[in-house]
């Protein structure tokens with residue numbers, strides 16, 4: 001059988017959730033499992049995140065899948081409802097919604113809230129993607145409060161991964177002053193939720209009532225100044241394949257589509273059973289490598305749909321059927337993202353069903 005697999009280490013996921021609690025001991029944890037738990041398979045990950053206070057999903061469909069799989073605690077839909085029917089479904093089934101737009105507000109205000117119904121009210125503090133302005137937020141908070149809703153004021157950082165980015169300070173100050181104002185002028189019980197993974201690591205004094213960890217749960221670094229290992233995170237996804245052929249080339253022979261790599265001297269090359277149809281990125285820099293038999297083997301030539309090629313000239317102990325790691329312990333997902341001019345989030349969330357999937361508890 002083709003030895004291409006994705007192993008999800010559920011104990012690592014639980015460990016990383018505990019790391020979040022170490023960083024934010026007083027805040028509640030909204031564990032972000034949107035996009036199928038960043039590609040890890042949300043339903044299968046549920047036991048590992050059971051200690052979260054709530055789960056964050058992008059849309060109602062994602063929430064329904066998890067409810068049907070047996071999740072009974074709170075869920076928060078971060079894009080909110082897309083129709084009145086969705087809004088009504090959520091309020092009837094203890095699913096809380098972000099309200100970021102006037103039409104969602106209109107749906108919320110059509111009927112008085114059920115007891116304890118909570119709205120995650122989105123404030124735009126400078127990302128300029130979703131949310132109400134500081135100028136309009138007080139009146140909206142008053143309307144929601146009059147209708148009987150409890151409120152979590154929330155916003156999202158645009159540059160949290162860069163600890164000293166000047167916009168962070170601006171967003172933080174705007175969020176903080178708006179929350180204080182609403183607590184004084186509308187309702188002292190209004191709660192706050194500011195930090196994603198990077199915020200959790202970077203600003204321990206800004207955790208407010210709810211933190212919203214995503215990427216940190218999956219063991220990739222959320223910040224540009226520390227590796228996942230330095231933060232004591234454990235990789236959750238391990239992407240592996242194996243050597244399916246080995247050849248010797250002579251100087252001048254080229255390899256793969258576009259003949260992008262040419263042997264300068266006699267070379268020993270390995271063909272690895274993984275390609276872009278499995279979720280390994282096609283466009284990758286010349287620094288890219290895989291790890292086989294504990295050693296780095298450089299990727300050469302173009303990554304194809306089903307295969308990629310590596311230079312084994314200096315790793316003679318790598319033979320046929322030798323296991324190869326694409327990402328996991330080494331290389332880390334963050335390294336692979338760097339070679340591909342992207343981020344861990346994208347690579348993790350677009351792996352495919354084609355490899356053999358293994359959940360390890």
Ligand SMILES: *Cc1c(COP(=O)(O)O)cnc(C)c1O
Pocket residue numbers: 032034078156195196197198212213214215216222
């Ligand atoms: C996805 C998301 C998060 C989690 O972000 P990470 O950078 O993965 O921690 C937090 N809040 C909102 C609103 C999100 O959309």
